[in-house]
Amino acid sequence: MITIKNAVVSYREDVALRGVSLSVKKGELVGIIGPNGAGKTTILTLVNGLGKLLKGQVQVLGCMLNNGCPAYLRRRIGYVPQIHNIDPRMPVNAGEVVMMGRYGRLGLLRRPGILDRQVVESLLSLVGMSHLATRPIGHLSGGEQQRVAIARALAQEPDILLLDEPTTGLDRRARVEIMALVNEIHRTRNLTTLMVTHELKTASAICNRLVLMKEGRIWSQGKPEDVLQEEVLDLLYGDDNKVANYF
Amino acid sequence: MQNAILAGLLGGVACSLIGVFVVTMNLSFIGVAIAHAAFAGALCGAWLGFSPQAGAFIFSLAAVAVIGPLADRGEFNPDTPIGIIFSLTMGLAFLFMGLLPGPKTQALELLWGSILTVNNFDLVLLFIVAVIVLTLVMLFFKEIQAVIFHREAALAVGIPANLIFYSMLFLTGSVITASLRSIGGLLIFNLILNPAAAAYQLTYSLRIMFILSASFGILSTWLGLLISYLFNTPSGATIVLVSTVIFIIAAAFSPKRKVKKWKNELESALKN
Numbered sequence: 001m002i003t004i005k006n007a008v009v010s011y012r013e014d015v016a017l018r019g020v021s022l023s024v025k026k027g028e029l030v031g032i033i034g035p036n037g038a039g040k041t042t043i044l045t046l047v048n049g050l051g052k053l054l055k056g057q058v059q060v061l062g063c064m065l066n067n068g069c070p071a072y073l074r075r076r077i078g079y080v081p082q083i084h085n086i087d088p089r090m091p092v093n094a095g096e097v098v099m100m101g102r103y104g105r106l107g108l109l110r111r112p113g114i115l116d117r118q119v120v121e122s123l124l125s126l127v128g129m130s131h132l133a134t135r136p137i138g139h140l141s142g143g144e145q146q147r148v149a150i151a152r153a154l155a156q157e158p159d160i161l162l163l164d165e166p167t168t169g170l171d172r173r174a175r176v177e178i179m180a181l182v183n184e185i186h187r188t189r190n191l192t193t194l195m196v197t198h199e200l201k202t203a204s205a206i207c208n209r210l211v212l213m214k215e216g217r218i219w220s221q222g223k224p225e226d227v228l229q230e231e232v233l234d235l236l237y238g239d240d241n242k243v244a245n246y247f
Numbered sequence: 248m249q250n251a252i253l254a255g256l257l258g259g260v261a262c263s264l265i266g267v268f269v270v271t272m273n274l275s276f277i278g279v280a281i282a283h284a285a286f287a288g289a290l291c292g293a294w295l296g297f298s299p300q301a302g303a304f305i306f307s308l309a310a311v312a313v314i315g316p317l318a319d320r321g322e323f324n325p326d327t328p329i330g331i332i333f334s335l336t337m338g339l340a341f342l343f344m345g346l347l348p349g350p351k352t353q354a355l356e357l358l359w360g361s362i363l364t365v366n367n368f369d370l371v372l373l374f375i376v377a378v379i380v381l382t383l384v385m386l387f388f389k390e391i392q393a394v395i396f397h398r399e400a401a402l403a404v405g406i407p408a409n410l411i412f413y414s415m416l417f418l419t420g421s422v423i424t425a426s427l428r429s430i431g432g433l434l435i436f437n438l439i440l441n442p443a444a445a446a447y448q449l450t451y452s453l454r455i456m457f458i459l460s461a462s463f464g465i466l467s468t469w470l471g472l473l474i475s476y477l478f479n480t481p482s483g484a485t486i487v488l489v490s491t492v493i494f495i496i497a498a499a500f501s502p503k504r505k506v507k508k509w510k511n512e513l514e515s516a517l518k519n
């Protein structure tokens with residue numbers, strides 16, 4: 001599904017990825033972990049073509065991505081970006097945001113129909129947001145916005161789902177719920193999922209594989225229990241951060 | 248006068264629709280820079296002896312070509328480079344104004360605008376631009392909505408978000424070019440900003456915001472024309488002042504500012 005070979009990405013002076021190779025098979029749920037600035041977000045943006053590749057190759061859904069990702073491929077890749085501030089006055093409501101997930105497949109000049117509305121409604125209820133569908137998106141809490149973003153990504157009916165720290169900034173209960181939701185939709189919708197997360201415990205429970213990143217490189221990857229060794233984590237996050245802190 | 252009423256309608260609609268992009272996407276500074284570039288271009292055109300409109304169009308395109316990518320990088324605050332371009336275009340405008348031989352009436356007209364003397368060419372140009380803007384907004388409403396919400400998310404969904412964004416900037420330049428003669432280079436941006444800013448205060452629906460903004464735009468130009476006719480005031484300035492008053496009224500009645508009221512209630516309750 002996804003093959004990245006020796007990818008090098010740089011933002012001006014900063015080198016964000018220094019030769020990363022990763023391949024993800026169909027149906028896998030892969031967790032990407034690592035400290036801030038490791039290049040986790042950057043690797044996701046390579047898959048959906050929002051990031052610019054300096055060197056290396058990226059192949060997604062059987063297509064080589066040379067210069068960005070063509071729209072018809074982006075449509076098949078759902079993306080839940082890292083949380084961002086939304087202007088509370090933004091004239092768009094939650095239901096409309098989910099509907100945006102349909103826009104790519106609809107194409108230009110076509111309006112959403114009954115089918116699209118049904119999809120949006122069922123997704124809103126899947127993520128437990130039906131009662132807030134008409135609220136302005138900027139008025140929702142962080143956790144609610146994450147749910148809406150997940151529903152929007154699913155509205156694309158994607159083959160690949162990319163999630164960037166879907167639980168950051170949420171309370172404990174919301175974190176558990178969102179992770180359970182991710183697990184559920186990954187399994188019930190036959191997705192191939194790449195998720196950046198700092199939830200080591202839950203991630204190791206639901207992911208098929210964990211990828212550890214630091215300083216633009218992949219330090220180790222494999223089964224969660226193999227990757228989450230104390231020494232490895234010490235190396236990654238520094239000595240003070242015992243594994244226990246993450247559980 | 249008939250021409251002026253028609254120009255007011257077309258200019259009011261075109262400017263205020265464009266204003267919705269400018270307000271919701273925080274492009275005010277970019278818009279002002281494009282407006283000044285157009286103004287400088289118009290003077291350059293007048294100086295070189297070809298049409299001011301052509302000059303304005305070329306300059307505003309150039310401004311979009313330079314400013315768009317600057318704003319696009321998004322890695323740092325684009326205010327400084329845009330500010331530099333803004334001051335450059337101001338400098339150029341005054342340079343061309345100085346170079347213009349003879350009386351400066353044409354230059355001043357471009358500066359203040361003279362909606363009462365618009366000719367047929369100006370009207371046709373305004374008509375074409377207004378129709379194009381209105382049509383594009385209606386045809387690509389859903390894409391525009393997605394880009395306004397979050398450009399990266401729109402891109403990820405499979406919408407040609409960059410194309411839409413640059414088209415918005417391009418349309419801004421075109422609308423400014425077409426309205427330069429009637430509203431004037433110094434005032435045009437107020438007519439873009441104020442109706443949309445007023446509409447922004449009143450609704451959470453983008454569709455309604457477009458409609459309200461266009462209505463406020465027309466109201467500004469027509470009421471402004473009427474007042475300037477009755478009291479013999481400069482038309483462009485009057486139109487802009489009317490649009491400002493509309494904004495102030497909208498802000499006063501804005502549901503988005505109710506928090507303050509609630510705060511006051513709380514304070515008075517605490518006092519008792």
Ligand SMILES: Nc1ncnc2c1ncn2[C@@H]1O[C@H](COP(=O)(O)OP(=O)(O)OP(=O)(O)O)[C@@H](O)[C@H]1O
Nearest residue numbers: 011014015016035036037038039040041042043322
């Ligand atoms: N737009 C940008 N401009 C310049 N440098 C950037 C940009 N985005 C990321 N970087 C740099 O690239 C590196 C990797 O960034 P990235 O966002 O991929 O990290 P991350 O692992 O997602 O971090 P976090 O956990 O904080 O989200 C960092 O060193 C960062 O400084």
Ligand SMILES: [Mg+2]
Nearest residue numbers: 040041082164
């Ligand atoms: Mg990140």
